[in-house]
Amino acid sequence: MLKVKDLTVKYGVIEAVHGVSFEVKKGEIVSLVGANGAGKTTILRTISGLVRPAGGSIQFKELELTKTAPQKIVAAGLSQVPEGRHVFSGLSVMENLEMGAFLKKKNQDSKRVLQEVFERFPILADRKNQDAATLSGGEQQMLAMGRALMSEPDLLLLDEPSMGLAPIFIKEIFDIIQEIQKQGTTVLLIEQNANMALSIADRGYVLETGSLVLSGTGEELLASEEVRKAYLGG
Amino acid sequence: MENILQQLVNGLSLGSIYALIALGYTMVYGIIKLINFAHGEIYMLGAFIGYVFIQYFHLPFFVALVGAMICCAGIGVLIEFLAYRPLRGSTRIAALITAIGVSFLIQNVMKLRFFAGAEPRAFPQAIEQKMIEVGPIMVSNIQLLILGTTVVLMLGLQIIVMKTKMGKAMRAVSVDADAAMLMGISVNQTISFTFAIGSALAAAGGVMIGLYYNSIDPMMGVTPGLKAFVAAVFGGIGLIPGAALGGFSIGLIETFVSASSIEGLSAYKDAIVYFILIIVLLIKPTGLLGKNTKEKV
Ligand SMILES: Nc1ncnc2c1ncn2[C@@H]1O[C@H](COP(=O)(O)OP(=O)(O)O)[C@@H](O)[C@H]1O
């Protein structure tokens, strides 16, 4: 579904991502793990068209994303929950969700999608008229995820959804990610929290300072010596 | 007492015009963090377009008003597209200098004989001025028209910004353009939309001031433009209610200072307006309605 090939991204003269290649197949959860500053966010922003690469290609369905406008990428069925959540403050929870469905027509179908999001995140229904800025970190994460689901994506990108959350919220978020996959959405998950991310992943990749150093099934990576040493404290 | 009421009406009429211009300043600032110094010129162009519609096409006043608003919406979009968009992502000072350049360009093009010429022109009295007695004070029908139209336009703006999809997108882009792009919102279209709305409001102000003062000229946008900018900062730049509040406040302050019985004070009315701005900003740097926002982590 998503094929990244020899992706190189530069900020000015500094190369943040060096020729990275990986793949996400329909129906999978793929986790991309790596330490802070490894280039994970850069890769996701490049996939969504917010950053243009210095080289390489990103194939999504029939589209070459490196040449596609961000709104066309969303329209093609790819949606991202950005790092740090980035809910729209000053807009209500409901309005945030409406923005998630910006490219959709308002009709029976969009009502159904909203209903599904409210069922998955009941807290959002309770808080729908509240300013998004007044939500707690965990609630904002749920809003950011709900908002991304409003466009009914085929592929959902998640950038460090567990960042800064209490353990109980983290567990809940990861359960929800698995439910989302079961209902047919493919997931590319980015995390520093390698243990959690790999344990729910079908396959995973390990990114170190802009290069992929390991790949395998989630189980293989969790068991591997390098991953244990580098990310799981031995 | 009558005098105070009388000045209140005069101040609110003038303040309406400032508020209409200030709204455009504040919306554009909110979305691209640019002080669009050419905004006063849109107001001036609005007045001239309204003049042409009334003088040469003999259109009724409100048709001319709406026509000028539509034309200026287009001009605002065009200016953004030609002058500001290519500079998106460059320094704010570069964009600011460009805005000042655009402002001079429009003034001087309009001063050419082929267009308007530098001399003031008499704005046709499309609606005859009548004084109406309201209790102890005299209100002109033009003042009522200005106040009424401004209120209608502000309500319309409120509905657009709060209830429509484009209005919500505008707020989304203002708070977080990157996140808005991830929703599939086109930032360029949203910015164009903002320029269209802001320019239309300024044009309405220009046409109404033409009717009110009976005189228009290519430099007429300079001082009101500056005062409206002050109004926007005064109320809290980037905040729509702030621009409305700031506009009315500046109009009232100016009118009361002009009318005050203190010898010679009225000559300093502009200085006093700026002085009050400085005081407000010293006490509250984000303006009257501005919040000292801290990002939630
Ligand atoms: N906008 C930017 N400008 C310059 N350098 C950046 C920018 N964003 C990220 N970087 C650099 O690129 C590298 C990768 O960052 P990032 O993709 O955010 O990593 P991660 O998400 O894995 O923590 C880091 O060295 C970071 O400092």
Ligand SMILES: [Mg+2]
């Ligand atoms: Mg990151």
